[in-house]
Amino acid sequence: xxxxxxxxxxxxxxxxxxxxxxxxxxxxxxxxxxxxxxxxxxxxxxxxxxxxxxxxxxxxxxxxxxxxxxxxxxxxxxxxxxxxxxxxxxxxxxxxxxxxxxxxxxxxxxxxxxxxxxxxxxxxxxxxxxxxxxxxxxxxxxxxxxxxxxxxxxxxxxxxxxxxxxxxxxxxxxxxxxxxxxxxxxxxxxxxxxxxxxxxxxxxxxxxxxxxxxxxxxxxxxxxxxxxxxxxxxxxxxxxxxxxxxxxxxxxxxxxxxxxxxxxxxxxxxxxxxxxxxxxxxxxxxxxxxxxxxxxxxxxxxxxxxxxxxxxxxxxxxxxxxxxxxxxxxxxxxxxxxxxxxxxxxxxxxxxxxxxxxxxxxxxxxxxxxxxxxxxxxxxxxxxxxxxxxxxxxxxxxxxxxxxxxxxxxxxxxxxxxxxxxxxxxxxxxx
Amino acid sequence: xxxxxxxxxxxxxxxxxxxxxxxxxxxxxxxxxxxxxxxxxxxxxxxxxxxxxxxxxxxxxxxxxxxxxxxxxxxxxxxxxxxxxxxxxxxxxxxxxxxxxxxxxxxxxxxxxxxxxxxxxxxxxxxxxxxxxxxxxxxxxxxxxxxxxxxxxxxxxxxxxxxxxxxxxxxxxxxxxxxxxxxxxxxxxxxxxxxxxxxxxxxxxxxxxxxxxxxxxxxxxxxxxxxxxxxxxxxxxxxxxxxxxxxxxx
Numbered sequence: 001x002x003x004x005x006x007x008x009x010x011x012x013x014x015x016x017x018x019x020x021x022x023x024x025x026x027x028x029x030x031x032x033x034x035x036x037x038x039x040x041x042x043x044x045x046x047x048x049x050x051x052x053x054x055x056x057x058x059x060x061x062x063x064x065x066x067x068x069x070x071x072x073x074x075x076x077x078x079x080x081x082x083x084x085x086x087x088x089x090x091x092x093x094x095x096x097x098x099x100x101x102x103x104x105x106x107x108x109x110x111x112x113x114x115x116x117x118x119x120x121x122x123x124x125x126x127x128x129x130x131x132x133x134x135x136x137x138x139x140x141x142x143x144x145x146x147x148x149x150x151x152x153x154x155x156x157x158x159x160x161x162x163x164x165x166x167x168x169x170x171x172x173x174x175x176x177x178x179x180x181x182x183x184x185x186x187x188x189x190x191x192x193x194x195x196x197x198x199x200x201x202x203x204x205x206x207x208x209x210x211x212x213x214x215x216x217x218x219x220x221x222x223x224x225x226x227x228x229x230x231x232x233x234x235x236x237x238x239x240x241x242x243x244x245x246x247x248x249x250x251x252x253x254x255x256x257x258x259x260x261x262x263x264x265x266x267x268x269x270x271x272x273x274x275x276x277x278x279x280x281x282x283x284x285x286x287x288x289x290x291x292x293x294x295x296x297x298x299x300x301x302x303x304x305x306x307x308x309x310x311x312x313x314x315x316x317x318x319x320x321x322x323x324x325x326x327x328x329x330x331x332x333x334x335x336x337x338x339x340x341x342x343x344x345x346x347x348x349x350x351x352x353x354x355x356x357x358x359x360x361x362x363x364x365x366x367x368x369x370x371x372x373x374x375x376x377x378x379x380x381x382x383x384x385x386x387x388x389x390x391x392x393x394x395x396x397x398x399x400x401x402x403x404x405x406x407x408x409x410x411x412x413x414x415x416x417x418x419x420x421x422x423x424x425x426x427x428x429x430x431x
Numbered sequence: 432x433x434x435x436x437x438x439x440x441x442x443x444x445x446x447x448x449x450x451x452x453x454x455x456x457x458x459x460x461x462x463x464x465x466x467x468x469x470x471x472x473x474x475x476x477x478x479x480x481x482x483x484x485x486x487x488x489x490x491x492x493x494x495x496x497x498x499x500x501x502x503x504x505x506x507x508x509x510x511x512x513x514x515x516x517x518x519x520x521x522x523x524x525x526x527x528x529x530x531x532x533x534x535x536x537x538x539x540x541x542x543x544x545x546x547x548x549x550x551x552x553x554x555x556x557x558x559x560x561x562x563x564x565x566x567x568x569x570x571x572x573x574x575x576x577x578x579x580x581x582x583x584x585x586x587x588x589x590x591x592x593x594x595x596x597x598x599x600x601x602x603x604x605x606x607x608x609x610x611x612x613x614x615x616x617x618x619x620x621x622x623x624x625x626x627x628x629x630x631x632x633x634x635x636x637x638x639x640x641x642x643x644x645x646x647x648x649x650x651x652x653x654x655x656x657x658x659x660x661x662x663x664x665x666x667x668x669x670x671x672x673x674x675x676x677x678x679x680x681x
Contacts, residue, residue, distance in 0.1 A: 080500070080656035107658070137659030239479035246673065254681045292660035298466075299661065306470075308463030316493040323482070323662055324474045337467050 032405050034412040039381040040278035041268060042411030048265040053419035055118040061089045061109065061127070066164060068142045075299050077313040081140030084161060089117050089127040094174035096206070097126040098426060099162055101193070103184030103410065105289025107131050112183055115414050116422065123423045126173055128165055132185055133157060134289070136296040146300035147342050148293070149335065151217065151359045155192035162193075163202050178203035179426050183410050184384070187213030187376075188361065194374055195367050208374045209425045212382055212410045215392045216360035218335065220384040221290075225330035227283025230276040238327075241280060245271075282383070282409075291326035294334045305338045365396050375400045375425055377418065379407035482669040484599050492601040496664060499606060500655035503648075507604070511649045525569040527650065530643045532561050532568030533623050534582065540622055541583035545591045550581040582678070586615030590679035599668055604644075606653070607671035 035051055036042040065083040074082055086108045098120050102113050108131040117127045131138045133154040139146055142161050148154055169175075180203075182190040187210035194208045214220035231241050248271040273281075298305040299313065306325045307313065340352050347355055361368065368374055376393050380403050393401040402421065404412060412418050486492065515523065535557045542551035557573040557580060565572040574580065589611050590596070597610030605616075627639050656663060 077661055081659050085657065135659060136661070137657075140659060236475070239481050242481045250677045250680060253677050292658075292662055295661055296659070304464060304466045306466050306468050308466050308469075311463045315497060316490060318489060319661060319665065320480065321470045321474070323665065324478060324480065325468050325470050328473050329468050333468070 033417065034404070034407055034415045036408070036411060037406045038275070038278075039379075039383050039406065039408040039411075040275050040282065041273075042379075042381075042406060042408030043282055043383055044278050044411075045265050045268045046411050047414040051416065052414045053115075053119060053416040055115065055419070056122050059089050059118050059121045061087050061114065061117050061121070061129075063087050063109065064165075066141075066161065066168075068161060068164065072141075074140060075302075075312065076315050077299055077317060078136075078140050078296065079315055081137055081296075084131075084141035085137055086131065086161075086165065087113075087117070087127075087129040088169070089121040089129075090169070090173050091121075091124060091126050094176050095124050095126050096177045096179060096426070097128065097166075097169075097173075097175035098179040098181060100127065100129040101158065101180075101182030101186035101189050102130065102132045102135065103182070103186045104132055104134050104286070105293060106184075106186075107135055107137070112410065112413055115419075116181070116183075119419050119423055120426070123427055125179070125426070126169075126175060128162075128169070130158065130161065133189065134185065134293045136292055139293060139296045140300060145342075147297045147303075147339060149217070149339050149359070150343060151188065151192045151363075152196075154189055155196050158189060158193050159196050159200060159202075166202070177206040179207050180205050181209040181211060181422070181426075182213075183211040183413060184213065185217075187211045188217065191361060191364060191368060191374065194371070195364055198367075205373060207426050207428075208371075209422060210374065210376045211413065211422070212378055212384070213361065213376070214384050215389045216357070216362065216386075218332070218356045218359065219386045219389065221331040221335070223384055223386065224283055224286040225332050227279040228287055228330075230279040230283065232274075232276060232280070238284070241277070242284075245277075245281070279383075287327060287330070290331045290334070291323075291329070294329070294331075294338070295322055295326055297338070301342070303338060303342065305334075361392065361396075365392075369396050372400070375402070377402050377404070377421060377425075379404045379409070379412065381406050381408060383409045482665060484665075484668050484672045485596070486599040486668060488598055488600065492599065493664060495601040495603055496606075496655065499601070499604060502604060503655060507648050511645055514645050515649065523646075523649070526642060527646050528561070528565070528571045529568045530646055531571065532558060532565075533626065533643075535561070535573075535580070536626060537619050537622060538581055538583045541585060541588045541619075542581070544585075544588045545583065547583075550583060553579050553581050554583075584612075584615055585618045586612030586675070587679050589615055590675070596672065596675070599672065607667055609672070609675070612675060 033051070034042075035048060036045060064086055066086065067083050072082065100108075100113050100116050100120075102108060102110055106112065108129045113129045117129055120127050133139070133143060133148045138157075139148055142157055143154075144157050144160075145153065148157075166175075180190050180194060181187075190208055190210055191213065194205055197203050197205050228238075231238050233240065249267055252267045252270050295306065297303070298307050302309055304310075306322050306329065313319070335356060336352070340355060343355075350358070374397070376397050378390065378393055378401065380390060382390065390403060393403065404418070406412075407415070407418070518526075535554045538554040539551060539558060542548075542554060557578050560573045560576065560578070561568050561571060564570075586608075594611055596612070600608045600610055600613050602608045602613055602616075608616075624640075627636055631639060653667075658666070660666065
């Protein structure tokens, strides 16, 4: 070891010590082996093969349908959305039950929920997986108003659905306790659902785990909206950027025998994507899912956001023009020009900024601070948090927050240590 | 079983009658108040639609898409569920492997037509191994041995020799396709039919087409309208088109 090496290590060691003393209350994660240290790459690529938790290939994860509002009449364009779809994996004997809530725009049986279902089913839980309230099927079938994004209202809608599901399941299975988790927006939803449960007491949740939740919803969607601006050459150059991505993808696809689990990781490595490009990709994928939610709400309520008010679209209608508009409208636009005006009358005493600011974990911080059953799993480098927002979790949850040093936004959710952590949170073996 | 010529005739008639109905007439936007975000203000005139797919038969396609949903709901998926309930998993795997073996034969033939020796030898190797050690294809020994499984059909062969896709086409029962790939199904089907006729005893032969269809549906996770998104049709259209484009290049 040279002198220069040695002094460099001293400096690094000193800095680490300094940092450690600041983060005293939080659970620090040592020797963390999740391999992607870049926050954008982690978010896009997820967990490479070989680092994933070993989970059963097959579990009886089955879809079920629930009519939440029997009287509801849907516009013809959304004719198929009357029943809410969810998934369950049920044990044969009495077991604890866990509800999973998916993240923004994600389905009950999307990749992350399915993986969690495997982990919890393997650990002996009854699993009930729900879509995000922002998933179009939830908007049409289970949202009381058809306009989602208000934390309290969404929690009430979720709670209503969970009660209905349990009323059905109760006939067939025994649940020894009720538990709750969710990732991303689903983690945020879980906090509000847990709070509502303190009043309603249907479930008396035993444990609740929030995975990579936003702190302020508006801050997070602003960050995601801004990511579309990272498209090299600006938003107008999106077509060119997209073309390049597809070409890069195609090159790898041609050389691969199958598009198995590691395809994305290989694609990422081979394509040498820059951070701005990865950010653009995240921004665009967020915009696609939020766009389809916003359009669903617009059609459900005939608000006149992108579809002219009064115009009735049938199930065969050509939607190209709305698709084009929505690819240019952000989620923040939805909040300002649809969501807020839609609910304004319900909260006459609040300004627009106050109303939007109220949708955040700050507003229920006291509850979270004093609820030992609620824990948090987050990443220091999560891309949906403003600088410094991660401190909220240290400050409010103390040693009930585990902050991993990297993993981006939910990128490490399938990593074996994280899966073990999730399961242990509910089986009570660790912590 | 319905004999095939009349089944095909029925499908063609259905397609023709549906072609007569166009997509819903575009609404005159000036009859309605302008929405908060109106296309004429938001979308630049030179905007490129990245998900653009040539789809002059959109009206007909959307009706077939809708029809396929109902067919799935009332016929296809109940039959698949019955199949899964009645037949134990190992037997279903055997049936699946058996038909997959014919896919490998299809790949053999099309690799030959594409003058692609690599894929031809890969698929021939698979067929030889699976048809012998694998007991007439019931066991997929080749995959267990790690032999690659290329997938070529006549639509790709046409594409390989420069035939364009033609208009996007949603096929009754079969789903997303395009004119080229739809036409390509015919020789592929005839090849499989020809070998099956040679190979299978009469009672099995008669039901092979039926079981192949059930097995294929059981292995296709796609469900019409289940994303809940109003844009599902165009998303599926774009995904199908892009994937086929890549498959042809592959």
